[in-house]
Amino acid sequence: MIKTLQDSIIKVFTENINSYYSDYLNIKEKVKNSSAIYRGEPVDFLYHALFFTEEEYNQLGRFLSEMTSILNKVIEEYKKNTEFRKAFAFSEFLEELILVETGYHYYFPIGRFDIFYNDNGSHVFCELNTDGSSAMNEVRVIGECIKNSRIIGDIFEDPDVLIGFELFYSWLDGLIENYKVFNNGIDDRPNIAIVDFTGDGTIHEFKEFQKRFIKKGYNTFLCDPREFIYKNNVLYYKEQPVKLIYRRATTNRILEEAGDITDFLNAYREGAVCVVGGFVSQIVHSKNLFAILHDRDKTSFLSEKEKEFIKKHIPYTRILDSNDGKMIEEISSNKDKWILKPFDEYAGKGVYAGKDYSQEEWKKILGSIRGNDYILQEYINGPVLDMVNPGEKKKIDSFNFLIGLFTYNNKLAGLYTRAGRKNIIGSIAESFTVPNFIVRG
Template sequence: MADKDFRSQFGLLDWEEELVQYSPGFRDPSPTSRVDTFFVTERGGLRLTEYNADTPASPAYNDALSEMTYGLPVMREFLRRYEVRPLPARHSVLHTLIDAYQQWGNSHKAPRIAILDWREVPSFSEFVLFAEYFKSQGLECIITDPREVEYTNGRLVAGDFHITLIYKRVLISELIERGGMNHPVVRAVRDGAVCMVNPFRCKILHKKASLAVLSDERNAKLFNAAEREAIAAHIPWTCRVENRQAQYHDQTIDLIPFILKHRENLVLKPNDEYGGRGVVLGWQSDTSSWEQTILTALNEPYIVQERVAIPTEPYPIMIDGQVQFIDQMLDTNPLVFYGDYVDGCLSRLSSEALLNVSAGTGSAAATYIVEKR
């Protein structure tokens, strides 16, 4: 990542280039993350379509939903026949925060945690769940808005609370857009006055172009044979939208004409958005809107990605007081820690091809490992 030419493939903006130079004080650029995948049974594995490395939501929701579902009357009979094991995640978030904090340089003092995001975000209730959990583990914790913090005399504070560890849930792009590069959090992190997880360096891998970097034939030499095999098995073909030739599997293509011609099999995505914003599914678009999106993609950072088969399963849904089994599309999104192991999994169901809870096109379901007794 020290190679600026290589880093340019990720499509970082100038201000992002500046921020990623700040040392977070710990090793991993994305200690907590989430991979958004589809379990495609005919291929026998996961197809990874996005990597959420900036502000991965859902660990506390995952735990609360699992606990609530355990108590439903239907589980009473189900548990007699099946062993049902939840996949908790809050503890791994806590361990990750503490580990980063100790690497940062405070191995003896307990952190004073601030969960940082805008008060009005729809995920605020998850912050409440996390704050309750952190306090139950004997830690001091507040939920605070970026507009409420100050940086004075080398201390980041919210009111009279001295913050030493930020659990960052605010999107970096929104923090800079609304607060600027001189925001108290930016200055405190730059000066090493506070530990922040995830750090600014997470922006590199969070870019949707990170999957294009893996797919790009020009980078094949960076990976060994086993890694190239894993990329081919789990990453759908992904490419930065540019007016150039590219490799599509075993053929060389003129990229823009190819995108125009193969709309039914492609998706266009902004390089750095969330909640499904700006994502255009070619098979749900008409020719005119597809062409317009391509024009936008030539002027702003975008990626094009090969369509992935979306699995469907029947799920019980209450309609007009009656339970009906209706086919729902589903994705499987493991929560990843240190880029190394998984604890917890966000599963979303939807009747729409764009599965996203915050976009209003999906709902979360409890995820368990289930085995017959």
């Protein structure tokens, strides 16, 4: 990260606060009228940006590749080792879906891996999201707004030295790459369905994908999986055949609604449709993956180098056993060392950091989650950076932040940063989007 540029934003802002505050308000209005909407509200953002050299970005790509190699080995072990599968504790129904062959090469073609960033390369993974990964539209809208802001114009003579991240057309390329493998090397311009349950997901983002896919010549629908009809080995949406699906519906919702989406599931099982975001990706998405990776008895298929990578870059994690008195005593007595996370939630739901609670509150939480599927994870004191926060008294604040690494077909596709002043960063607590740029030269 280029520290001199972080410092420049703060210095320039404090020298002319009122002018830049006015610019911030203009951007806020633009975002309000944009498609950067989450749960009915405009996305919160900071009047700030993070800057990286091309080599720093490439280093993140290499870091992601190391993790990807380990994850691919885990999935291959899962597919062939029935004993190893038991460690994930998936239902029989989900296991059956996971083992269905997708028809293309990548086990998790799309994802966002959130990390605690460190300039010296000792990054630590926070979580791996391969199930309905989102926020591409936030990256686009907030990135464009800040790049065109007054403060960036005053710092850079030529703002075009800043490279943002195009995450829509590049994902279409990724989709089609997978589809061609599925379809014997042929791109026959299939109808594409972007699939999620009505009322779930980020519809504004889906529409941005749809608009660009159509522009490139691919007829694209936004579909609820309950609306599919499967007959004569063809999956239909409103009488239109669908051969390629970009799945945004989360696996949990798929399982909840399984009885109402049998046509979709049967088409998937029988290989009648290419579903990019196959259920095998749930192995990576599951929160208890980190606990399994830290259990050397379960990872004999990994090299010593890979095990050292896990030790260095993945927080120590165990599956919570409420009946293990020794474990509960350790968690209770050293609450600030631990964070509790449910197996499969998002946006910070159900996550508890011991630092946020009194001793008495913490004991109550431990009692309240008894019997639920939770992991116990080492609490990581992540990076902190001063950032411009004009929305509150036009001031500079210290923010914790996470950097998300978008992975498209196992390659780094872009960055997404969220910042907050609380111990959990997410919509459940506090989250501001901060754009990222690579600086040319």
